[in-house]
Amino acid sequence: MRNLGLLLMTLVLVSCGGGEAPAVSGETAAPKKVYKWRMVTTWPKNLPGLGTAPERMADEIRRMSDGRLDIRVYGAGEVVPALEVFEAVSQGTVQMGHGAAYYWKGKVPVAQFFTAVPFGLTAQEMNGWLLHGGGLELWRELYDRYNLYPIPGGNTGVQMAGWFNKEINSLEDMQGLKMRIPGLGGEVFEAIGGTAINLPGGEIFTSMQTGVIDATEWVGPYNDLAFGLHQVAKYYYYPGWQEAGPTLEVIINKDAWAELPEDLQAIVESASLAANTDMLAEYTARNNTALRELVDNHDVELRKLPDDVLEAIKEVAKEKTAELAAGDDELVQRIFDSYQQYREGVIEYHEISERAYINARGS
Helix, strand or coil: CHHHHHHHHHHHHHHCCCCCCCCCCCCCCCCCCCEEEEEEECCCCCCCCCCHHHHHHHHHHHHHCCCCEEEEEECCCCCCCHHHHHHHHHCCCCCEEEECHHHHCCCCHHHHHHCCCCCCCCHHHHHHHHHHCCHHHHHHHHHHHHCEEEEEEEECCCCCCEEECCCCCCHHHHCCCEEECCHHHHHHHHHCCCEEECCCHHHHHHHHHCCCCCEECCCCHHHHHHHCHHHCCCEEEECCCCCCCCEEEEEEEHHHHHHCCHHHHHHHHHHHHHHHHHHHHHHHHHHHHHHHHHHHHHCCEEEECCHHHHHHHHHHHHHHHHHCCCCCCHHHHHHHHHHHHHHHHHHHHHHHCHHHHHHHHCC
């Protein structure tokens, strides 16, 4: 009764303007901790697809976390050069990065399997291997050596073979060409007589314009049109034998990752995988319109690489891919074996599913 009387007196005082009622529990909610991160990328700022995907990802993480994880995104060169993203995140200079694993082949050669190898897996097949075929677990085991936690973070689908300033009718036409082509594709190109140069996207146009390179592959019509590559080369070749389904990566410094509570970790995982799906959808929707623009309005000559050239490149690619597994590193061998076993199985099934349907559908 005494407590009831005190409560009634308090309510009367409040109603008369005598003060605020005390909290019943006597406790106040602790302010939410805000984590402020930096994400560096290998892409020019706001480049359609590649550059805008990390921005959308950061916005989505901010929204889902109610502002508790605030990520600021930097384009190539704003904090670190494009090809130093791996080191910056590994060393903890920044918490997060967005790029492609084949850019680090000088440091981690086998990492290329987690982006693309010549005549490798398509985007659909890569997602299958990574998410349900054991690939992601192997990727994380590998990157653990470098204090990194990787998550798939985008895919452009099958790319183009590239832009050339001369026609390609035989392997001899590749001889002596200087081409911007990264990863294992670059090693294959050198093996057939060319010179491979690894350049970040922001340097491609000027390098073609000034003759530093004679040819370049970048992505596909959507991005190539944005870069204006039709202004520096006339011949546009397909198919992109070097990158059938290039997976992009979100990499996180493991010390920073360990500091996040589990719900924020789950949000980052979900947002990254959503970006992985959304990017492929964006390129699928945009590439054909961009290609029509290039061909119909800019007089670009669209060409298919001759079959005998593709077959010759394929044979060299098999040798170069197998060389990645050479040595006595047991993890490297497991990655190679897992990829190859999955590749054989998915190709066999896609003969009667994806390929059979596309052939039956025709045009």
